[in-house]
Amino acid sequence: MTALDAHLLVQRGDFDLDLRLTIAPGEVVALLGPNGAGKTTALRALAGLTPLAAGHVTLGGRDLDRPDRRLWTPPERRPIGVVFQDYLLFPHLSTLDNVAFGPRRHGMPRREARAHAADWLARVGLAAYARRRPRHLSGGQAQRVALARALAVDPTLLLLDEPLAALDARTRLDTRAELHRHLTGHPGATLLVTHDPLDALVLADRLVIVEHGRSVQEGDAATITARPRTDYVARLVGLNLYRGKADGHTVALSDGFELSVAERADGDVFVAFSPSAVALYPDRPDGSPRNTWPATVTGVQRHGDNLRVQLTGPIGAAADVTPLAAAALRLEAGLEVWAAVKAAETRAYPAQ
Incomplete structure (x- = not known):
């Protein structure tokens, strides 16, 4: 009714x-x-x-x-x-x-x-x-x-x-x-x-x-x-969101950047991940993360108990880090860092 x-x-x-x-x-x-x-x-x-x-x-x-x-x-x-x-x-x-x-x-x-x-x-x-x-x-x-x-x-x-x-x-x-x-x-x-x-x-x-x-x-x-x-x-619910074309476990974004995703997908998809899934490093990390890219810090704001860091680079993103990690990295606008997200932390789903 x-x-x-x-x-x-x-x-x-x-x-x-x-x-x-x-x-x-x-x-x-x-x-x-x-x-x-x-x-x-x-x-x-x-x-x-x-x-x-x-x-x-x-x-x-x-x-x-x-x-x-x-x-x-x-x-x-x-x-x-x-x-x-x-x-x-x-x-x-x-x-x-x-x-x-x-x-x-x-x-x-x-x-x-x-x-x-x-x-x-x-x-x-x-x-x-x-x-x-x-x-x-x-x-x-x-x-x-x-x-x-x-x-x-x-x-x-x-x-x-x-x-x-x-x-x-x-x-x-x-x-x-x-x-x-x-x-x-x-x-x-x-x-x-x-x-x-x-x-x-x-x-x-x-x-x-x-x-x-x-x-x-x-x-x-x-x-x-x-x-x-x-x-x-995506901003409303606090997620990073991208649209691209999937082929298996790889999603090609419109600007040519590729993201590795956990789920196998094909065709037009959205890829989302939480700012808390983004890790920041002073140098390019070794090891498990399959998604890494150089980024520049454009802003740092308090977000609950953590700090939200706005990043530009091949893709724009937001990252949540602890105050201790921010101090160790000496985060401030203009700083160049490396960002990384594990494929397992991403979600891919159809765009249609």
Whole structure:
């Protein structure tokens, strides 16, 4: 069963969005992509805030948008709840009346709407804040009020636009866990728009990666992280990624450089390996590594407990090394080193 079935065709100046989305009841789908990829445009099109040039939006079997039939449903008549990045709470209303606003617009009597809102405030742990105005709430509290307001209308589709982006790191951690709990209990479909891979991996059942207005990869977290298909996705999951033509255990890249891989493959393939699989040496290493090349350090940044080293050379790559190893190599921009990756540390998979 599908709650949302949409084909979003939007034209805005020199940018056009062509994106198909399906979401099942109870499913959380994360829409990930770089700035300008079309994520917010997609959300606004689903909410009825940006018109479709063509395509359709069908929710719970009901057509909301069909430009070819001149069918369009105003935002306030869509069974959709939205949590915007900046929450957009009404500053002149109390927390209780902010949450009651949606049910009132849907025809619920005032007393009943306020009781319904009070119940939702209790669910998000803010029953004691019912009379407060938004300016007296912390960022995490405002986010929970915005979520309660969106869920109070029992939406068939919940749209979340970067819902944690405005929070500091500690508040974000706590609020992410709270949000996960509420999304797990939401019977409708949820679309989470984010650029943060951690939010997507923690909150979503399925990921849709969008670049330049098009879906470039879709699947669960394990599939996406194991087999990235674009440079953006590879950076997102922290892998080095290359495309080439395989012949057995050798993959020839477009610039002529060859990589040895563990799996036998033929035809167009991607080759991926972790930065932690890249070893650095002051001189050309002897012994087991079958992939070695001269490289130049272009940058060194802290990455967790290690340092991430950016390299140029026959191929660009990232390597993770310990602070001790970095000190021994005296790593700094401009230093020439040798990089090595064992074939057993690589993964090769079809590019089609």
